Amino acid sequence: MSDLPILAVTLGDPVGIGPEITLKTLAEPESLQLARGFAVGDAIVLERLVRHLGLHLEVNPIATVADARFTTGVIDVLNLGVVREDLPWGEVNATAGAAAVGAIEVATRLALAGEVDAIVTAPITKEAIWAAGSQHLGHTEMLGELTGSTRFTTMFWVSGLKIFFATRHLSLRQAIDQITRENIEYAIREAYTALEVFGTEKPRLAVAALNPHGGENGEFGDEEIIAITPAVAAARVAGLDVVGPIPADSVFHQGIQGRFDGVLSLYHDQGHIASKTYDFDGTVSVTVGLPILRTSVDHGTAFDIAGTGRASHNTMRAAFKAAATLAPYARKLPVVYPPGR
Secondary structure, three states: OOOOOEEEEEOOOOOOOHHHHHHHHHHOHHHHHHOEEEEEEOHHHHHHHHHHHOOOOEEEEEOOHHHOOOOOOEEEEEEOOOOOOOOOOOOOOHHHHHHHHHHHHHHHHHHHOOOOOEEEEOOOOHHHHHHOOOOOOOHHHHHHHHHOOOOOEEEEEEOOEEEEEOOOOOOHHHHHHOOOHHHHHHHHHHHHHHHHHOOOOOOOEEEEOOOHHHHOOEOOEOHHHHHHHHHHHHHHHOOOOEEEEEOHHHHHHHHHOOOOOEEEEOOHHHHHHHHHHHHOOOOEEEEEOOOOOEEEOOOOOOHHHOOOOOOOOHHHHHHHHHHHHHHHHHHHHHHHOOOOO
16 A cells, blocks of 8 residues: 555535545545545535435545545545535535635645645636636646646547647637647647656657648648648657648547557647547546646536536546556656746
């Protein structure tokens, strides 16, 4: 047990499904075989949930990581004390937002201090964190500020394939405007570095095309000709094993089949749809570019079923397993992605 990595699992929004999927994951004996995991949030939230769902679990509030018991039937929770009364399930609440933010801040500090090997995050509600005074667009931006990082992106991990994103939270029109040779060259370098950091020797990276059939030599769009192909060529000249652009309707399938270690998606939904259609529960989000290791579920708070006991924890189980698997590489991250880079 003492050789297993230590994972801090944030509860996310305490009135969403985050506490439930965290509780169910940490309660599984299989989780104890993968890592020493504990929750970060408010003990009152988990205690209410245990009573409400009739679970035979002990919630153990702790003040430090050293206090955790890491044993079957016990859920250790680093108790923040933000939530002091039962909050209504499934409603945007400023107190819930403050609790979600507090958990992220505490878990991040523990990771930066080396007290935990990775953090695993449950979903938050943007409206709630904004109501609590946060100015961040979401989890990733908050983690960037807390770690002093300015260059970070998302990596999906599904069935052994790692998917990267040249653009993320932009309208499709804005994303297309960002498809420039310079931006794609940068995205290729970041993706390739991440593959190396997380243990892939001699990575094979494919770049997805933007337009149908890869543009058909300019008939369906010229982004492949102007930006993507030159960026791939430059990467190959630099010695990287990169190919593309490959039409998006086939490149992800080829990656899943093992032809590539990673695929660079050009916009948010291009990669999201491919990975989640293939395996929604098994798709794990990893934040690349931080000096700490962070994995996450890639779904929302599901307010409509919060507190019902019906939430599937398959995604949290996958995120927990991914963090445990990637934990041996965590020590590389401050070197490759130093704060302030």
